[in-house]
Amino acid sequence: YIWEVRDVPRMFEEPKMPERYTVVQRLLLSTIPDWETLSKWYWELSKPRLDAVNPAMKSKVRELTAGLTNRQEKIDALFRFVSQEVRYMGITIENEAPGYEPHNSSLTFDNRYGVCRDKAALLVSMLRLAGFEACPVLIYVGPKKDPEVPQPWFNHAITAVRNEDGSWQLMDATNENTRDLLPAYLSNRSYLVAAPKGEPLRTSPVVPPEQN
Numbered sequence: 001y002i003w004e005v006r007d008v009p010r011m012f013e014e015p016k017m018p019e020r021y022t023v024v025q026r027l028l029l030s031t032i033p034d035w036e037t038l039s040k041w042y043w044e045l046s047k048p049r050l051d052a053v054n055p056a057m058k059s060k061v062r063e064l065t066a067g068l069t070n071r072q073e074k075i076d077a078l079f080r081f082v083s084q085e086v087r088y089m090g091i092t093i094e095n096e097a098p099g100y101e102p103h104n105s106s107l108t109f110d111n112r113y114g115v116c117r118d119k120a121a122l123l124v125s126m127l128r129l130a131g132f133e134a135c136p137v138l139i140y141v142g143p144k145k146d147p148e149v150p151q152p153w154f155n156h157a158i159t160a161v162r163n164e165d166g167s168w169q170l171m172d173a174t175n176e177n178t179r180d181l182l183p184a185y186l187s188n189r190s191y192l193v194a195a196p197k198g199e200p201l202r203t204s205p206v207v208p209p210e211q212n
Helices: 035-050 055-065 071-085 105-111 116-129
Strands: 134-139 156-162 168-171 190-193
Touching: 035 116, 035 134, 035 190, 055 071, 055 105, 055 116, 071 116, 071 168, 105 116, 116 134, 116 156, 134 168
Parallel strands: none
Antiparallel strands: 134 156, 134 190, 156 168
């Protein structure tokens, strides 16, 4: 394939303008057939790490959810543990789990620290131990992605749990001091749930004005 462009006007930067690549002509290429393929790829990459649980994790899940009958209360309790008791810190060697791959959930649990993908994976594992359908999520903190061109460039990892109506509830366990499961800065962002059957690219919800 050959693309040829001539006489393209110069782009002049303006203060506080959007990212340059979102306002000029661009050509996007991908060898990935669809977003569902990418979703399944990240699920398969993460699953061995999500399955790496230990008896201490199972005991902690039982402790945190004991006496709770409300579904959301259980989710909140597990979220608070991972967000507040597991530090955001990356000091394990990268060649154990390079790039997007998280470390074993049991390692993050025992160490009580990890980077975003580690904390996201730990929360997924603990939610699954509690009986919830939970999955890791890749999200892009920046301009929204082109829905027609699947590509694996994301810069943050969070967690999703399946709601009873089939939708996804998003939560970011790296945010240690928020009352909200999903901080406002992650509103209106492109995200991809990593699931066994594959999921499409979605956009995170915007906080309603009355809740701001």
